[in-house]
Amino acid sequence: MTQISRDDVLHLARLSSLELTDGEIDGLASDIGNILGYVEQLNQLDTEGVEPTYQVTGLSNVWRDDKIINYGVTREELLARSHEVVDSQVKVPKVL
């Protein structure tokens, strides 16, 4: 069984850009540990020399003509859904 500590959960939360409420941490630690424990049964399988499947219908690099597809939506309509727009650009809080 994989042990997941509170610190592990906080690390995963940081990797995932997630803040957690304090009450969630212990529950998530045990749930994530249990789920990882469950999926580790795959170690029983011999996958030596087996190719991984990332895509099921055999597609790879689907090409199309370099032309604009009309999505029926304007730049203004999309920007209208942002929280802060200055000169047609989305504004974000300071990074550092």
Add this chain to the structure above:
Amino acid sequence: MTISEVINQIKATSAREVVENSLRLARENDDYHALLSLTEERALQRADQVDSGQITGKLAGVPFVVKDNFLAFGAPTTAASKMLEKFDAPLQATAVEKLEAEGAICIGKANLDAFAHGGSTENSAFGPTKNAFDKERVAGGSSGGSAVVTALSIVPFALGSDTGGSIRQPASYNGAVGIKPTYGTVSRFGVVAMASSTDVIGPITSNLQDAETVMSIISGRDERDMTTLPDYFEVRSEIKPVQKIGLIKDFMSEDVEKDVRNRVNEYVEKLRSAGHIVEEVELPMAEYSLAIYYIIVPAELSSNLARYDGIRYGHRSEGVKTLAELYGKTRDEGFVTENKRRIMIGSYVLSSGFFDAYYLKAQKARTLLIDEFNKLFANHDCLIGPTAPTTAFKLGENTADPIKMYLNDIMTVPASLAGIPAISVPGGFDSSGLPVGVQLIGPMRSDASLMALARSMENL
């Protein structure tokens, strides 16, 4: 309620009357909490346009519902989350556009597990949907609302999405038909992404003919979804008279409820009476499917859900000073615990040092599963088994233990991982009167023949 019955009603009365009737039924049944919103104004406007002849098509005036992870006009697209609670879609999903082009009228948005993460609709940020046959039980999920509105005859059909069973299992729990097509059959453009390598779109209906009608409209290549396949779906009027069908032994163990096994065995007997050959087959990799699924799917969804950052659209946390704080707080407030759990598992299995042991291992195991399916399909037309190991469970029964909840998907995830078509059809009831679903699974792109076979069995 079938599509042809509704079309007859429209002819006898008007599209407006039929749409008003659906809206009234939706309101009368609001205690099931199957719908998150009604698109009333737009629906009535379109109904009037049908009555005046401005809108025509195969489904002119026929009301339907979409799961609330489909972008559609007339109401917010919430994905049952706080993150998108007020999100007003700037465009519509291709599947919705195609139905509208045939005159169909969307009357509302169905409840789901937030971002389609779940198998009971209990993970909706706005409260669970109740089962159409017993209000103390779950609707199933994640397309729970879509299954319940169909089962309650509020509309003749609804659209859902299926990543690991989210159309089939709720259809099974509510006595409806649920179709998970071959991966790439129906465009996913305009549908909130979950796991890109298994997500598919399909209908929930009351019978096979309606499912075929809807599939023939929504399927086909879409230049806005590069994973779509060239259109191959066409309704089959004839079926292969003697089919060889494999009963998946691994799905019929003692762990599966006896009533469920009995109903599946009865369906098998009906197939035999109709002249088909049914024999037991083994799918040993089925046992590992859920483990494969709970590595690949969290990995993919953790990437897909990275876009919800509080900047371009969706919920944004107030009163934060830095960008990192904005991301963290927005995502804390916008996601339910199950979303967070899955995102963090995804981050874990994709993180450096663990990638090979989890993600790569799972993708290799997925190949082994697909190989087993291919071997069975080399001498079987399709496979059969239950859709889920139990009938609908009680609300709250599985919420404390995620693995117990996940185990309910054990029979639906194999077809999702392989990308092959699988459908759930009503197979009768258990001793408490709850519906049992029978699942038929076919090889890649056999959707039409699988549905034709199921249709041929409907009245036997």
